Amino acid sequence: MPVLEQNDTQIWRRRTTGQSLVRWFGWLLGVAVFVYCWQFISESTTWFFVWDAPRIANDIWTRATPPKWDYITQLGRPIWDTLNIATLGTIIALCMAVPVAFLAARNTTPSTLFIRPIALLIIVSTRSINSLIWALLLIAIIGPGVFAGVIAIAIRSIGFCAKLLYEAIEEIDHTQVEAITATGASRWQVMAYGIVPQILPAFAGIAVFRWDINIRESTVLGLVGAGGIGLQLSASLNVLAWPQVSLILIVILVAVLISEWVSAKVRGAII
Amino acid sequence: MLRLQKLTKTYKTGDQALKAIDLEVPKGQVLALIGPSGAGKSTMIRCINRLVEPTSGGVLLDDVDLTKLGSGALRKARREMGMIFQEYALVERLTVMENVLSGRLGYVGFWRSFLRRYPQSDVDEAFRLLDRVGLLHMADKRADELSGGQRQRVGICRALIQNPKLLLVDEPTASLDPKTSRQIMRLITELCQERGLAAIINIHDVALAQMFVPRVVGLRFGEIVYDGLPTGLTPEKLTEIYGEEDWEATIEKVDEDEDVEAAE
Numbered sequence: 001m002p003v004l005e006q007n008d009t010q011i012w013r014r015r016t017t018g019q020s021l022v023r024w025f026g027w028l029l030g031v032a033v034f035v036y037c038w039q040f041i042s043e044s045t046t047w048f049f050v051w052d053a054p055r056i057a058n059d060i061w062t063r064a065t066p067p068k069w070d071y072i073t074q075l076g077r078p079i080w081d082t083l084n085i086a087t088l089g090t091i092i093a094l095c096m097a098v099p100v101a102f103l104a105a106r107n108t109t110p111s112t113l114f115i116r117p118i119a120l121l122i123i124v125s126t127r128s129i130n131s132l133i134w135a136l137l138l139i140a141i142i143g144p145g146v147f148a149g150v151i152a153i154a155i156r157s158i159g160f161c162a163k164l165l166y167e168a169i170e171e172i173d174h175t176q177v178e179a180i181t182a183t184g185a186s187r188w189q190v191m192a193y194g195i196v197p198q199i200l201p202a203f204a205g206i207a208v209f210r211w212d213i214n215i216r217e218s219t220v221l222g223l224v225g226a227g228g229i230g231l232q233l234s235a236s237l238n239v240l241a242w243p244q245v246s247l248i249l250i251v252i253l254v255a256v257l258i259s260e261w262v263s264a265k266v267r268g269a270i271i
Numbered sequence: 272m273l274r275l276q277k278l279t280k281t282y283k284t285g286d287q288a289l290k291a292i293d294l295e296v297p298k299g300q301v302l303a304l305i306g307p308s309g310a311g312k313s314t315m316i317r318c319i320n321r322l323v324e325p326t327s328g329g330v331l332l333d334d335v336d337l338t339k340l341g342s343g344a345l346r347k348a349r350r351e352m353g354m355i356f357q358e359y360a361l362v363e364r365l366t367v368m369e370n371v372l373s374g375r376l377g378y379v380g381f382w383r384s385f386l387r388r389y390p391q392s393d394v395d396e397a398f399r400l401l402d403r404v405g406l407l408h409m410a411d412k413r414a415d416e417l418s419g420g421q422r423q424r425v426g427i428c429r430a431l432i433q434n435p436k437l438l439l440v441d442e443p444t445a446s447l448d449p450k451t452s453r454q455i456m457r458l459i460t461e462l463c464q465e466r467g468l469a470a471i472i473n474i475h476d477v478a479l480a481q482m483f484v485p486r487v488v489g490l491r492f493g494e495i496v497y498d499g500l501p502t503g504l505t506p507e508k509l510t511e512i513y514g515e516e517d518w519e520a521t522i523e524k525v526d527e528d529e530d531v532e533a534a535e
Binding site: 179189192198 | 320349350353354360361363373376381385429433
């Protein structure tokens with residue numbers, strides 16, 4: 001914060017002259033890099049296809065409308081599968097996430113040195129791989145179908161649920177735990193009385209939130225053969241049956257809207 | 272009944288919270304522990320039931336040294352010591368009844384407590400205690416619906432249902448308004464008399480302590496600097512305990528959030 005003296009008045013400027021110059025030069029460099037990159041991308045783009053894009057999009061739109069409504073009779077089962085993949089996957093994930101979260105939370109872990117890093121590793125590794133990739137791996141291991149989808153969703157969700165849950169555990173009011181400990185309660189009783197009631201709202205919130213996300217994720221699992229409505233979507237795309245594709249997209253949209261509405265209601269009821 | 276022998280607590284940071292405290296509390300005696308913030312009052316109370324592990328020294332409850340107990344024996348010993356907290360420390364999302372019954376956790380097994388199947392004698396005692404503190408009609412309310420004074424009474428019930436010999440009371444009135452503070456102090460001292468309980472009451476408010484207890488112990492920088500009758504607390508003694516500049520600490524803090532009517 002430079003202050004200049006000029007004719008007995010103190011003039012304040014945000015930056016010194018040197019700082020201003022550095023910033024100006026930084027901007028110049030940024031713009032130059034942008035222009036260079038733009039040129040690079042432009043050279044490797046087939047501009048004909050880009051100029052053509054509106055026409056093609058319009059073409060697909062006319063082919064896809066109106067949706068083939070009577071195809072809906074074949075979509076009931078796949079969308080039901082999708083819902084089941086999401087729900088079962090979430091339940092399995094929660095069952096695994098709870099112990100992981102207790103092992104990862106600083107205030108409940110049995111050992112900060114050995115067990116906590118392992119729990120954190122589980123959280124990071126399951127979170128960092130997309131469910132589509134998990135599904136591809138699992139299809140190779142246990143074969144295609146709904147079961148692979150369920151497990152893919154479950155593994156992918158463990159890290160997410162465990163991370164949010166262990167953060168909730170770390171934020172509990174410690175005096176309540178102290179009070180229960182002071183009554184002579186055992187370790188498990190302290191957990192059941194001192195900790196669980198405090199994290200229950202967070203747990204319910206995380207569960208419906210993840211379920212909501214999993215419905216979206218499970219709609220695409222079929223693309224790689226892991227069951228659900230994505231199977232129908234990829235089949236329709238392969239034969240260029242655009243009216244079927246548009247109907248499937250509508251069904252997915254409705255399913256997601258319903259799941260969002262349910263999770264909003266549940267969260268509203270808890271908080 | 273309770274004897275502290277050279278009880279010392281040094282925190283990892285190197286702060287010496289307690290410096291070789293020697294104190295004896297006979298059966299049925301209620302004493303107030305006063306002293307400025309950071310004098311080690313809370314630490315001392317927590318070292319007795321080992322919520323804080325003492326660094327060295329002994330805590331003898333009926334000639335059993337609590338500092339040498341294993342975890343199972345420590346749990347049994349903790350049942351003998353009821354604890355009451357400044358911010359009540361009720362489990363907010365459980366009902367009043369569940370909170371009171373949680374005082375029996377040291378006596379019932381995990382599944383019984385988990386399924387809330389407490390022995391009928393415990394439930395009877397819980398109702399009796401709630402009736403005694405005037406909260407029988409609140410038994411089914413959730414703890415976070417109660418006012419400060421009501422919560423503290425639930426906290427008292429939870430401590431008493433343990434059927435303890437000793438009450439450890441950590442600033443029971445610091446979050447309460449003056450009137451409720453008096454009611455709570457009166458209730459604690461009355462209940463101690465009824466049941467012949469000893470109590471260590473950690474308290475900021477010197478005037479309140481003088482009003483209700485027969486013995487005052489003054490703590491400063493982890494050392495006992497006064498031990499005697501409340502009438503012996505002359506201004507000079509208070510200066511010795513709190514220091515000249517800390518006089519503000521003895522002035523009653525009024526918590527405006529608390530509602531006097533609600534505590535009735």
